[in-house]
Amino acid sequence: MQKVDYIIKADYLLTMEGDLSVIRDGAVAVTGSTITDAGTFPDMSGKYTSDNVIDGKNSVVFPGLINTHTHAAMVYYRGLADDMPLQEWLEKHIWPNEMKWLTAEFVDDAVELASLEMLKAGITTYTDMYFFEDVAGKKLEKIGMRGVLGAGILDFPWKGVAECVDDYFRNAEALIALWKDNDLITACLAPHATYTCGPDNYKRANALAEKHNVPIHTHLAETRHEVAECLKRFGKTPVEYFESIGMLSGRLSAAHCVWLTDNEIELLAERNVGVSHCIESNLKLASGIAPVPKLLKAGVKVAFGTDGAASNNDLSILGEMSTAAKVHKAVSLDPTAVDSKTALLMATKNGADILGLGDKTGSIRPGKKADLVIASLDKPHLTPLYDIYSHITYCMRPGDIETVMVNGKIVIDKGKPTTLDETEVIARATAWRDKIQGS
Numbered sequence: 001m002q003k004v005d006y007i008i009k010a011d012y013l014l015t016m017e018g019d020l021s022v023i024r025d026g027a028v029a030v031t032g033s034t035i036t037d038a039g040t041f042p043d044m045s046g047k048y049t050s051d052n053v054i055d056g057k058n059s060v061v062f063p064g065l066i067n068t069h070t071h072a073a074m075v076y077y078r079g080l081a082d083d084m085p086l087q088e089w090l091e092k093h094i095w096p097n098e099m100k101w102l103t104a105e106f107v108d109d110a111v112e113l114a115s116l117e118m119l120k121a122g123i124t125t126y127t128d129m130y131f132f133e134d135v136a137g138k139k140l141e142k143i144g145m146r147g148v149l150g151a152g153i154l155d156f157p158w159k160g161v162a163e164c165v166d167d168y169f170r171n172a173e174a175l176i177a178l179w180k181d182n183d184l185i186t187a188c189l190a191p192h193a194t195y196t197c198g199p200d201n202y203k204r205a206n207a208l209a210e211k212h213n214v215p216i217h218t219h220l221a222e223t224r225h226e227v228a229e230c231l232k233r234f235g236k237t238p239v240e241y242f243e244s245i246g247m248l249s250g251r252l253s254a255a256h257c258v259w260l261t262d263n264e265i266e267l268l269a270e271r272n273v274g275v276s277h278c279i280e281s282n283l284k285l286a287s288g289i290a291p292v293p294k295l296l297k298a299g300v301k302v303a304f305g306t307d308g309a310a311s312n313n314d315l316s317i318l319g320e321m322s323t324a325a326k327v328h329k330a331v332s333l334d335p336t337a338v339d340s341k342t343a344l345l346m347a348t349k350n351g352a353d354i355l356g357l358g359d360k361t362g363s364i365r366p367g368k369k370a371d372l373v374i375a376s377l378d379k380p381h382l383t384p385l386y387d388i389y390s391h392i393t394y395c396m397r398p399g400d401i402e403t404v405m406v407n408g409k410i411v412i413d414k415g416k417p418t419t420l421d422e423t424e425v426i427a428r429a430t431a432w433r434d435k436i437q438g439s
Helices: 041-045 073-076 086-101 104-120 133-143 163-178 201-214 224-234 238-244 262-270 279-284 292-298 317-332 341-346 349-354 388-396 422-437
Strands: 008-015 022-031 036-042 054-064 065-070 123-130 148-152 185-191 216-220 252-255 275-278 301-302 372-376 401-406 409-413
Touching: 008 133, 008 388, 008 409, 022 041, 036 041, 036 123, 041 341, 054 104, 054 388, 065 275, 065 301, 065 317, 065 349, 073 086, 073 104, 073 123, 073 422, 086 341, 086 422, 104 123, 104 133, 104 301, 104 422, 123 185, 123 341, 123 401, 133 185, 133 422, 148 163, 163 185, 185 201, 185 292, 216 238, 238 262, 252 262, 252 279, 275 349, 279 292, 279 317, 292 317, 292 409, 301 341, 301 349, 317 341, 317 388, 341 349, 341 388, 388 401
Parallel strands: 008 054, 065 123, 123 148, 148 185, 185 216, 216 252, 252 275, 275 301
Antiparallel strands: 008 022, 022 036, 054 372, 372 401, 401 409
């Protein structure tokens, strides 16, 4: 028999491959950072042996969840400014605080809290858009979490980050060089939005992403105000404007995409652009509701993002799944819109695909990285169980996550982090709160 590092058993195994069928009495074999095999335990028990057998009795194993849009370090602004319109929230509260507090030290500390929250909620990969991403990457590598880290780009300088626009691009090139061929970290270009980045800087970012074969990530068509400004400045809606400057491609993932015309949806599908659906942030900021059923029907790959905790206010993809599946049913008056299988597919495989990580993570199959979640089903709110997909989408909570593996290493064990001191992380966050609140 072949010896492997781990054999993970579970009553239910969801590989998110093929027809999305449920494997009962399932098992996953892991060697090093990679999945060796997956199937039923009876079939695998005669082929593999391991000193580390995780017996997930009354549990389910599925791929690590993927958060395709967030601003991780903004977790320190959770609850700072709520119940107000997006522009007021940004211009009068968030940006002034960032101008005062945004430093490498702030990001280094805040990323710990964000990573802890996400890992405990079964998120093994996240896409970031922020600054000091070199610092964030070093922290993630230490924690053992997968990240697509977007170097923020704006049309104007930012105190302590960039003295001129060229600095943003120098920072991006340094980030790409730092994480080239890294197993956990992928560098990304992240021009902010149509109202903070002009066409020249979008084109420059796109050219740099193409040159180095890295993803590009941006906000797009988030609010009516953004659409109106884009029409006023460029005579085109945001997606049509992006088409005119050559931004639309399979390299691009776009967050929000709330206010889209039918023509824009067709353009996104034709150009293979991925969409990050951030429904809870969009609801809370009253930005609107993205036309996800239309996007999916058109063939657009749609995944989930949480946005930052400053506008959500949590970092839970399980929460996004549940909210989205229910809201889209209500809005479309169609109870079959965004069903539970589709929701989990969006949270896993679709997420990996739109980030260019589809060959590495997002599903469970031999040769992919071992990014796995084991969730307990032994809870009142998960009993009785008839349909495992339904339970994950409509009933499961972050507290049900028992074990999380990233790249073949266990980072959450029985609900506890193995690479972070939770007490210290929370104490440090509270100390930052005191400084921010007292300023």
